Amino acid sequence: MLKTFKKGGVHPHENKFSANSPIQPIDPPQKIFVPLSQSLGAPSKPVVKKGDEVKAGDILATGESFISSYLHSPVSGKIENIDDFIDVSGYRKPAIFIEVTGSEWNASVNLSDELKEDITLEGASIIQKVKEMGVVGLGGATFPTHVKLMIPQGKKAELLIINGVECEPYLTSDHRLMLEKPREIITGTRILMKALGVTRAIIGIENNKPDAINLLSKHASSYPGIEVCPLRVKYPQGGEKQLIQALTGREVPSGKLPIEVGCIVQNVGTAFAVYQAVQKNRPLVERVVTVTGTNVLHPSNFLVKIGTPVSALLEKAGWQPEKAGKVIAGGPMMGKALLNADVPIVKGTSGILVLNGKESLRPKVQPCIRCAQCVSACPMGLEPYYLARVSEVEKFDLAENGAILDCIECGSCQYICPSARPLLDHIRLGKLKVNQIIRSRNQ
């Protein structure tokens, strides 16, 4: 019996169309734009100005406030402007526009593909390096990695968990990365272990990726602290709290961080980025993005420079715009529909999913029949029907008492609901309002 988390969860169709498509690098177009706010926390502060010449790997913006990250130029070129662009929601956000002239790298970056396994840096300098190279969590939440590596006083980390679950349907970027860069990921894991001062690491991978499990187990066998653990396929196993429970049986207390139970979770993509940052001095300027969906003729995995517009990827993968209904950044469960295809790929974009017209529409909403399937599906043990209802009628005190802030927005409730009720939409709004109320109460 394979391990998995205890409460709830659903199992949508996996639809991993692009699992056998190797990662192919994609050339950036003539013009790219790098948004200033790419990680959780404060937006980065630009250090370049209009007309500056930059090389790939040069710092574009710094992130010196506590939760913030550095940004680097993905290409060599000329800074055209620092202006607003229209983001995925249609709102205007600042970005650095670069006119691409080539792909000349900053001289300090080691460009060779040769594997470098000896870790020369020490704990604190690893964290500093990770910070300067702009590494953020690549699982989707884009929390700055260096902040996660700094253990708060009085707490102790004992276990590093590397998240190779990729439980979202359709997405295969982590899967391909594990198949193509296993030794780099293992080295990245060792670097993270050294930075945290832990002796044990578990790489959790769902059982629908047996090739990745075998490959990583083979390479991990020479390091006694690292083990690979296959997991039963269940969504949302890639959620931090669910993965910790699946692998260790520990439950993170409500409103607390994983460090409370001695765990730190990092994505495989992050482990690879850490390897590149620490061993190769290479900042995070590109990532693997899956372009997939029923609308796409060639579902593929691309190695994309940050700032490349989504439309360039869609064209390369052969999409059919006339049939497309929705273009989603991320997976089908937690992704966000794009308002236009010209938004850039950012550090948090793990996939682009294009759904055909009909299948992208929501089914007709019907009344709640109190079947409680959402309660059974909720991996956090909440009561989604109740939280959605109290948020809808604006009883935010009841929502707060119902632990609405524990919701991880995985969408299992909405997926399972036979009446197709928009549970998560209401809960999201409720979370926002409850957070506002708590903030105003603390002032």
Add this chain to the structure above:
Amino acid sequence: MNPSILYAVITLAVIGAGSGAILYWVASKFKVEEDPRIDTVAEALPQANCGGCGYAGCRNFAEAIVKTGSLDNLFCPVGGDEVMKRIASILGLEAPTMQPMIAVVRCNGSFQNSPSKFHYDGVKSCAFAHITFTGEGGCPFGCLGQGDCERACSFDAIHINPKTGLPEVNDKCTACGACVKACPRNIIEMRPKGKKDRRIFITCMNQEKGAIARKNCEAACIGCNKCVKECRFDAITVSNNLAYIDPHKCTLCRKCVEVCPTNCILEVNFPPRKRTTQSDSPAEITA
């Protein structure tokens, strides 16, 4: 007759009388002294319990009036001057007067002016649509058209017009302010009803630069300052690329309406002009 029935009747009668006496004693001993004026004032109020005065309901408002003993900053927008006069006479105070107000919708991003670029498939709630995206027309300041204001109104006074996708206020509006609070984009404003119900206001909230605002909506205020120059009464100010007409300074001369290049200044309930100018699309709204 069976004596046991008689006993039962007598026992019940005694218990009843005894309990009654206790209840009477408790009621008189622990009586809550309440100012009788609260009831009279509450009866004078419209009993709409809309919350427009800032209190949960009409009775809470009556309590507040009687307790503070003054009518400063207390006003029932639904009842208006008439009700406030009646309350003032009950309490022997001076009645405050306030201009009659009405809600106006400060967006003209109808389907015609701001054509839909996207199809929104989510929950029918402006509050949720606002955190999700800019709206089907693409304007980040404009009306989302999901009808939160319509649902908030307890007077049947505001409705979404299916032809324009915008809310329209009718004369049932009591200026309770429920729609103003419900709108996540602060598009609805309380303005004085004006002489003969005539009003002039800017039907736009967009603070972006003119060229950007015009990309999404033909009727956007572009902050061109033409109306400011035209106004002889200093009633119009422009800040953040958006004009605002001060209703207290405006003399309803309609000069600004004529010069506005995007037709985003709306005049309501005016007689038609002598020389007919091009005031076509904004006239669809009768706010």
